[in-house]
Amino acid sequence: MKKLFSVFLLAIVIFANAQEKETANRFFYELTFKPKKDSAKLDKVITILDITDKNRSIYQDYTIIAQDSIMKIEFEAMKKSGMMKDLSKSMKSPKISARIYKFYPTMKIQYVDKITSGFTPSNIGYNEDLKLKWNILSDKQKIGEYNAQKATTEFGGRKWTAWFSSDIPFQDGPYKFSGLPGLIVKIEDDKKDYSWVLQGNKKINDYTEFSYVENFMNLKGGKVNELSREKFEKTYSDFKKDPFATIRPMMTQDMLSKSIPGMDGTIGDMMKKQEKAYKDFFNANDNPIEPPYEKIKVGNVEKVGQAK
Numbered sequence: 001m002k003k004l005f006s007v008f009l010l011a012i013v014i015f016a017n018a019q020e021k022e023t024a025n026r027f028f029y030e031l032t033f034k035p036k037k038d039s040a041k042l043d044k045v046i047t048i049l050d051i052t053d054k055n056r057s058i059y060q061d062y063t064i065i066a067q068d069s070i071m072k073i074e075f076e077a078m079k080k081s082g083m084m085k086d087l088s089k090s091m092k093s094p095k096i097s098a099r100i101y102k103f104y105p106t107m108k109i110q111y112v113d114k115i116t117s118g119f120t121p122s123n124i125g126y127n128e129d130l131k132l133k134w135n136i137l138s139d140k141q142k143i144g145e146y147n148a149q150k151a152t153t154e155f156g157g158r159k160w161t162a163w164f165s166s167d168i169p170f171q172d173g174p175y176k177f178s179g180l181p182g183l184i185v186k187i188e189d190d191k192k193d194y195s196w197v198l199q200g201n202k203k204i205n206d207y208t209e210f211s212y213v214e215n216f217m218n219l220k221g222g223k224v225n226e227l228s229r230e231k232f233e234k235t236y237s238d239f240k241k242d243p244f245a246t247i248r249p250m251m252t253q254d255m256l257s258k259s260i261p262g263m264d265g266t267i268g269d270m271m272k273k274q275e276k277a278y279k280d281f282f283n284a285n286d287n288p289i290e291p292p293y294e295k296i297k298v299g300n301v302e303k304v305g306q307a308k
Contacts, residue, residue, distance in 0.1 A: 024052040024207040027183070028062065029174045029196040035095075035285040045095045047196070049174055050209060055104040057172050058209045061096040068212040075216050093281065099209065100176060107171070107178045111232075114221050115239040118246050123221035126232040132179050134162075143185045144198060151180055156290035158189040175289065194289055233292050243278040244271060 027049040035043050046062040071091070101110040112125035132153045139150035141163070148163035155176075162173070166182035173184030174196040188195035214220050227235060238245070256268035265273075 021205075022052050022054050022207040024050040024204040025170075025201060026050050026204050027201045028199045030199050031096075031174070032195045032197075034191075034193040034287055037287045043095065046199070047096065047174060049172065050204065050207065051170050051172060052207055057102045057104070057170075059100040059102075059174055060098070060209065061094040063092050063094040064211040064213065067091060071212050071216075075213070093277070095284070097281070102172060102176075102178060109176055110224065110226075111176075112224050113236060115236065116243065116246060118250065121219050121221045123224040124227055124232055124235055125224045126227055126229045128176070128229070130176055132177070134180055136180070146185045146198065148185050149182075158191070158193070158289075160187055160189050162187040193287060240278075240282045244275055247271075 029047045029049065030044060031047050032042055032044050034041070046066070047059065048062045048065070049057055049059045051057045098111060098113040101112065102108070103110070106129070109128040109130055110125050111128065112123050114121050115124055116122065132155055135152045137150040137152065141148060141150075143163050143165070146165040147167055148165045151162045151164060153160050153162070160177075162177065162180065162184050163186040164173070164180040164182040164184050168183035168185075170183045171180060172178045173180070173187060177184055177187055183198070184196075185198040186196065208215065210220050251267075251271075256271070257266050259266050260270060
């Protein structure tokens with residue numbers, strides 16, 4: 001009887017865990033963007049929009065997640081040997097650090113980024129109830145393999161042209177864009193500083209928005225500290241100016257001079273290297289999608305012209 005009861009409990013646990021699994025439709029967008037205002041040079045990165053069965057979507061840079069299989073091998077080797085290894089030489093860095101969550105059906109937005117609090121990564125974010133005013137036009141064309149229709153809007157001080165496909169039944173899109181009767185398959189501003197084009201999609205059966213590295217090293221940042229938009233930007237701006245402001249007071253000279261097994265240099269050397277990486281990342285882009293404290297005008301969807 002005791003054994004039967006144990007089997008019954010195990011079955012409940014397995015069933016509960018199975019029920020908690022999240023699945024997602026992952027849409028791959030190639031983002032072509034102009035990171036520097038005073039340069040004509042364009043950069044490219046693959047980003048992803050994951051629309052899950054838990055009534056939410058997550059938009060983020062795909063760079064780190066794309067390296068999951070390689071990182072898993074590297075981390076398992078470090079775990080087995082008990083020796084650290086500097087993976088910065090072999091690991092590509094993301095070009096976008098934020099994640100953007102949209103919650104269905106209201107499409108309320110949560111913009112989340114990481115800072116450090118002491119030695120611990122911390123998530124900060126702000127919420128936004130954004131309703132873009134779309135002009136849906138009669139123009140149609142093929143974007144890749146998708147039948148698409150044209151729409152325009154203004155957002156973040158920019159004029160945007162989008163192409164959406166009603167063949168894909170999600171009123172969503174990359175970054176903060178949503179609200180059209182179909183998935184956005186292409187969108188760009190009139191200066192072509194930012195342009196997203198859908199490249200493909202696949203089904204994820206056991207979904208997490210975090211990379212293998214984040215899960216393995218517990219770098220997910222914990223619960224989001226929700227701030228006002230202004231407070232968020234002030235906090236993140238302070239972090240950009242001095243990424244190790246909260247860590248530096250904790251470090252003694254003795255700690256900084258200690259070497260790290262399996263890695264070149266001391267803890268102090270690694271901090272300097274990481275600080276430079278932060279600064280390089282932040283200085284790489286002075287042409288954001290939205291200016292600070294942007295007040296976005298909202299409105300209802302408006303149809304213009306007749307679909308043919």
